[in-house]
Amino acid sequence: MKEGPYKVFNQRSVIDADFSAGDNFISEEKFAELRGFTAFPGDVLVTTRGTIGRAAILPDNAEVGILHPCLLRVQVEKSKITSSYLCRLIQESHLLKTQLSLMSNSTTIEVIYSETMANLFIPVPPITEQGLIAAFLDDVIRKFGALTNDANESVRLLQERRSALISAAVTGKIDVRGWQPPASVQAPVLEAEAV
Structure with a gap:
C-alpha cells in the first residue's frame, strides 16, 4: 500500500x-x-x-x-x-x-x-582489470542463467507431456493393452528353482 x-x-x-x-x-x-x-x-x-x-x-x-x-x-x-x-x-x-x-x-x-x-x-586489482573481471563474470552468469532457463523449460514440457500421456492412457484415448517396455528397460526374469 x-x-x-x-x-x-x-x-x-x-x-x-x-x-x-x-x-x-x-x-x-x-x-x-x-x-x-x-x-x-x-x-x-x-x-x-x-x-x-x-x-x-x-x-x-x-x-x-x-x-x-x-x-x-x-x-x-x-x-x-x-x-x-x-x-x-x-x-x-x-x-x-x-x-x-x-x-x-x-x-x-x-x-x-x-x-x-x-x-x-x-x-583490489587495477581498475581496468576490475572491469574485465566483472564483465567476464556477468557474461558467465548470463550464460548459466540461460542454460538454467532452458533446462527448467524442458522439465516443464516433459512434465506436461507425461501428464497428458498418463491422462490419455487412463481415459482410454490410447490403447496400452499388450504394451511391453523395450528389452533394454525390462527387468531380467529369474527362474525359480524347485526346492
Missing part, C-alpha cells in the same frame, strides 16, 4: 535485483527524518539479516528511496574500486562469503553490520 512518494528498498529488492517491485513507501515527513538512509544510484546494497551477503547495484532509473534496516549501503571510491566489481565480489566470491559468515553475529539468524563490511579483506 503506497503511503507516500518515497520507496523503501528491502532485502527482496536486492535478492531479486528488482528495485521497481514492492509497495513499501514512506511520507515526505518520514523521509525527512530518515534522509541519512537515502540510497543513491550506483550504491552497492548488501543484505544483512538471515540471507547475508547478497548484493545489487541501485540502478540510475531507481525511484528515490531509503534503505530498510536489513540492508547496508556501500559507496565506493571510484578511483580505487568499481561498484560492479565490488558487487560481483560480494555476491560470488568464496573469500568474501567466508569472511562475512565468520564475522556475522549469529545466534539463530546471521547478521552483519557496517563494521563487518569495513573490516573485510578485499582484493
